[in-house]
Amino acid sequence: MNHIAKLLHTAKTATIGDRDNGASRSSDGLLDIRLSTPGSARIGTNPEQLFAASWSVSFASSIALVARERNIVLPARVSIDAEVDLSFGDGGYFLIARLNVRLPGLEHDVAHGLIDEAEQLCPYSKATRGNIGVTVKLV
Amino acid sequence: MTEKLLFTGKTHNTNGPAGGARSSDGRLDVKLPAPHPAAEQLFGAAWSACYMGAIELAATQRKIKLPAGLAVDAEIDLNLAGSAFFLRARLNVSVPGVDRDQAQALIDAAHTICPYSKAVHGNIDVTTTLV
Numbered sequence: 001m002n003h004i005a006k007l008l009h010t011a012k013t014a015t016i017g018d019r020d021n022g023a024s025r026s027s028d029g030l031l032d033i034r035l036s037t038p039g040s041a042r043i044g045t046n047p048e049q050l051f052a053a054s055w056s057v058s059f060a061s062s063i064a065l066v067a068r069e070r071n072i073v074l075p076a077r078v079s080i081d082a083e084v085d086l087s088f089g090d091g092g093y094f095l096i097a098r099l100n101v102r103l104p105g106l107e108h109d110v111a112h113g114l115i116d117e118a119e120q121l122c123p124y125s126k127a128t129r130g131n132i133g134v135t136v137k138l139v
Numbered sequence: 140m141t142e143k144l145l146f147t148g149k150t151h152n153t154n155g156p157a158g159g160a161r162s163s164d165g166r167l168d169v170k171l172p173a174p175h176p177a178a179e180q181l182f183g184a185a186w187s188a189c190y191m192g193a194i195e196l197a198a199t200q201r202k203i204k205l206p207a208g209l210a211v212d213a214e215i216d217l218n219l220a221g222s223a224f225f226l227r228a229r230l231n232v233s234v235p236g237v238d239r240d241q242a243q244a245l246i247d248a249a250h251t252i253c254p255y256s257k258a259v260h261g262n263i264d265v266t267t268t269l270v
Binding site: 046123 | 160177191195219251254261263
């Protein structure tokens with residue numbers, strides 16, 4: 001990295017318990033969630049939902065940034081349906097992610113170009129590159 | 140390779156001032172007005188919760204009894220270098236009631252178990268500190 005890195009922000013969360021019975025809170029109080037085993041009676045979310053949301057938020061911002069640089073006006077209803085699998089195999093636990101991106105009203109090639117570039121820009125796509133299976137699809 | 144899908148987390152995410160993220164089961168439902176460090180908070184929470192499960196699993200494998208009060212304070216930095224965004228993470232782990240060497244061994248082992256640690260391995264800087 002030959003540029004001087006600039007810290008944009010730091011997110012701080014405090015988490016107690018685990019994925020089955022924990023709770024997590026951000027230092028600004030805006031994230032305040034309980035965790036529970038999927039399908040259990042306990043009300044709560046789980047790491048895979050949180051990560052799906054996290055990645056999608058960042059990916060949507062990346063699309064917006066690329067669009068701005070290319071002077072492309074984005075439709076109002078950009079949406080991403082994300083799925084994160086937790087699986088167990090010979091190598092232990094692993095994740096697989098699918099991001100289904102909707103850019104209604106944009107020409108197919110233009111939309112494809114945007115999501116391809118967003119994949120290069122998004123820090124979560126970069127953080128997981130080569131380590132997990134990722135499918136980004138225009139739907 | 141024999142694989143078993145344990146679970147799929149599904150979220151629907153929308154942009155704009157009324158944007159947000161909602162899971163298919165409705166149990167995660169957050170409003171995300173941009174700009175907000177939402178992505179990094181969500182990732183910090185996701186990773187921490189799973190990482191603690193991995194610490195528990197590592198303890199079970201070593202027949203170490205973990206007292207209650209396990210906690211992870213996560214800090215996820217979003218950085219910009221030139222036009223490249225990148226993440227950096229610090230996990231401050233508290234394992235009360237366990238010998239320090241044992242606790243260190245547990246938090247090291249947990250990174251080889253936790254699928255989030257594995258997902259970012261080698262791609263981002265991670266500092267794990269026993270506090």
